[in-house]
Amino acid sequence: MTIRNITVIGSGLMGRGIAQVAAQGGYKTIMVDISEAILAKAMDNIRAETEKGVSLGKLSAEVREKTLANLSTGTDIEKAGAAADVVIEAVPEDMKLKFDTFTRLDKACPAHTLFASNTSSLSITEMAAITKRAPNFLGMHFFNPVHKMKLLELVKGLETSAEAVQIATEVGVQMGKEVVVIKESPGMITSRINAIIGNEAFHMLEAGVASAADIDKAIKLGLNHPMGPFEMIDLVGLDTRAHILDYLYKTLGDKFRPAPLFLQYVKAGRLGRKVGRGVYDYPSEKK
Numbered sequence: 001m002t003i004r005n006i007t008v009i010g011s012g013l014m015g016r017g018i019a020q021v022a023a024q025g026g027y028k029t030i031m032v033d034i035s036e037a038i039l040a041k042a043m044d045n046i047r048a049e050t051e052k053g054v055s056l057g058k059l060s061a062e063v064r065e066k067t068l069a070n071l072s073t074g075t076d077i078e079k080a081g082a083a084a085d086v087v088i089e090a091v092p093e094d095m096k097l098k099f100d101t102f103t104r105l106d107k108a109c110p111a112h113t114l115f116a117s118n119t120s121s122l123s124i125t126e127m128a129a130i131t132k133r134a135p136n137f138l139g140m141h142f143f144n145p146v147h148k149m150k151l152l153e154l155v156k157g158l159e160t161s162a163e164a165v166q167i168a169t170e171v172g173v174q175m176g177k178e179v180v181v182i183k184e185s186p187g188m189i190t191s192r193i194n195a196i197i198g199n200e201a202f203h204m205l206e207a208g209v210a211s212a213a214d215i216d217k218a219i220k221l222g223l224n225h226p227m228g229p230f231e232m233i234d235l236v237g238l239d240t241r242a243h244i245l246d247y248l249y250k251t252l253g254d255k256f257r258p259a260p261l262f263l264q265y266v267k268a269g270r271l272g273r274k275v276g277r278g279v280y281d282y283p284s285e286k287k
């Protein structure tokens with residue numbers, strides 16, 4: 001099957017990046033969100049990111065132009081779904097919202113449309129089960145920032161077909177990604193390891209073992225991670241991480257119990273870079 005049209009649901013941190021690389025890969029891409037104002041902001045972001053790409057010599061002006069020409073936006077999920085060969089969902093990490101989104105899409109999309117969720121931790125099998133197309137459903141787990149991060153984890157649910165994996169692999173490669181295929185398991189590879197490192201870092205901060213900056217410094221210089229766990233958590237968003245930890249705690253047990261200090265940060269609204277304050281302050285990004 002030739003894939004031409006991709007619809008991305010959600011234009012937040014992840015959705016706008018996924019839409020950008022889809023359009024850059026040559027697909028006619030529709031980005032859907034709940035308001036025109038949110039979509040306008042996402043488009044501004046894509047314009048700015050691709051402009052930066054051109055000025056850094058990472059993207060040609062011609063590719064940028066084609067990328068922007070391939071992109072459109074809308075608030076009508078049913079209309080955007082009806083045009084899609086592949087739908088990639090990137091709404092917030094809330095199972096009820098994902099169920100609602102896929103139930104609507106299942107009615108609106110043609111039978112051949114492949115469904116993918118960008119969930120960081122929720123069950124693909126469970127989402128697929130509320131649709132009538134479980135074989136045509138899988139996880140496409142991108143990384144933030146999507147246009148820079150090479151990895152794409154493809155997650156097979158219980159009933160995901162080999163054909164669905166093949167199509168998603170081709171689409172992923174066309175988007176410029178390196179693909180790994182994994183069997184569904186809470187947190188997949190990366191979120192599971194990442195959640196435990198971040199949570200342990202908060203336990204250490206709470207116990208006064210070292211400052212946040214020194215914990216980050218030690219992990220970067222001693223373990224050769226490109227980012228420290230607190231820098232990473234501020235980038236991911238503390239609310240998103242809270243949803244992930246909550247799910248891993250329920251499915252994999254006590255070692256994922258959220259650190260009390262982490263929960264306090266979430267309650268304080270210190271949700272990371274996107275609000276201008278997380279573990280660190282980002283005055284220039286304050287809303």
Ligand SMILES: NC(=O)c1ccc[n+]([C@@H]2O[C@H](COP(=O)([O-])OP(=O)(O)OC[C@H]3O[C@@H](n4cnc5c(N)ncnc54)[C@H](O)[C@@H]3O)[C@@H](O)[C@H]2O)c1
Pocket residue numbers: 009010011012013014015032033034038077089090091092093094097101118119120121141142143144235236237240
């Ligand atoms: N943040 C990360 O680093 C990261 C990495 C990998 C995967 N994910 C996953 O990607 C998903 C999205 O995360 P995010 O960080 O982009 O969240 P986000 O809050 O930045 O963006 C979510 C977007 O979805 C929109 N939305 C909400 N309800 C909607 C609806 N009914 N229809 C259409 N749009 C709707 C919101 O308005 C918002 O723009 C989550 O499942 C998350 O776990 C996040």
